[in-house]
Amino acid sequence: MTATDTRPLVQAFLDPATETWSYVIFDRVGGTAAVIDAVLDFDQASGRTSTEGAEKIVAFVREQELTVDWVLETHAHADHLSAAPFVREQLGGKIAIGEHIRQVQGIFRDVFNLEKEFLVDGSQFDHLFHDGDTFNIGDLEGRVIYVPGHTPADMAWLIGDALFVGDTLFLPDVGSARCDFPGGDARVLYQSVQKLLSLPEGTRMFMCHDYPPNGSREHEYETTVGAQKRSNIHLHDGISEDEFVKMRRERDATLGMPRLILPSIQVNIRAGQMPPAEDNGTVYLKVPINKL
Template sequence: MQSRTSPSRGPGSPRVTGFYDEDTGSIQYVASDPDSRRAALIDVVMGFDHRHARTDTNAAEAILDHVEREGLEVEWILDTHPHADHLQASAWLRERLGVPNAIGAEVAEIAGLWRDIYNLPGAFHVEDEFDRLFADGERFTIGGLDVRVMLSPGHTLGSVTYVVGDDAAFVHDTFMQPDAGTSRADFPGGNAGVLYDSLQRILALPDETRLFVGHDYGTDTREEPAWESTVGEQRAHNIHLRGGVSRADYVALREARDRSLPLPDRMLHVLQMNLRAGRAPAPEADGRSYLRIPLNRF
């Protein structure tokens, strides 16, 4: 698994290692305080082969190996939102490490949408699956680093950005790399105008803030995955926003682009697990877990 480290810039600045999951184009992060060696795991992937409905822990185990090699102590397991294209490792990591897992408080609203889609009225009690449901503006720490939670909806109703220390923000499915633009906003509860507002809120951070994105798929001219930029670079060069694009023009561009995109190939499988922090549904009488797929819904 390809990885790359963005070093700390000094006091108040986290050391960040990103791990690229080639199967889904997802980036997983270890953000650590160099002084205390305390760390958070962000958006870690559980392997899921949708063709055979099989799970594995290979990516999560590789990240735990990195944590052990670096002598880090994990304090938090964080997700930015319930992911539609990969299975979350949150529940597995929580059980393995015995540390709290967390996500944004508005995920409860997302759960309500998907209870209806799956026709599972008694499912997805997110308050039982996550130890903390962070509200907009809430703060916590990773070692000696302050972390601020910033609600960043648009891709989903309840996406959050984690602003860590003085110069790092984990911006999930809002921005992509400047040469790739921004993330889609057409899933249930998504909204391109709301996403534009979230993008502008992130762009209000200091220019030198490092932005760590949730996905990269390369471009026609760039094969190697990349996942770090800065606020200043995004403002100047993002192909969907540079030049001061208006909200109306952005919405028209984003909605036209989204109409051309298929659903992620594992979305209907993984969301009913990710709203359980990546846990499979309770086993049935034969001891196996089963997923529910709505026909002709999308």
């Protein structure tokens, strides 16, 4: 099994608790891979973490005899904790995110009043990508597309004909990402999506999440640029920027905060690492009261 230059191989993994899709993208069996948006299991009631889900990714990579070059994050997720450090520990590779993570770090350093040693320079990550950068996964070439709006730091990864969009877009029957987190902007999201929808219609588009409407179908993870342009309920052809912004702002005003936003952000702006332990050797995550 071997990819072509334009059609890489992709294996998807669903985390049912957070409805998150993680991916291994690779050029061939025995070749080179990247892991995208790996999830750390977290039980909020007990404060316990587990690598059970991420271990499935590790097992697949080893079964396929792959070498991992990159552990990619599309953005600092607000709905799950990243398992990037565990994946790197088990498989190697560089943990990478977009350069604008520094802006997100600055916002949430203040929200959580983080320790003075916490730096807002992105140095917690192995590599920061800039818009338009290219990178390689074995024989595959990837391109970085800056797509802010959901957060100020979202990146999409275009690798051959495979586009990993993070939370920018969902499947056509679900629509688009919320824009009411600190630093989010519905108008900016609309403009970002237009960049993605300008790609060839056959470009495969891989979701970071899927929320089947009213349980009407099984979880799915793949669509195309063409299908989004024809059928996305929020952003199909003919929807103007002003129409989208009005809809998005009204909709966001009705949404509750994601269940895991407070623990997730504290961990994910650190490239998946936990905050430093306190003097009793225990790690704590903060809950700011009446802040968000």
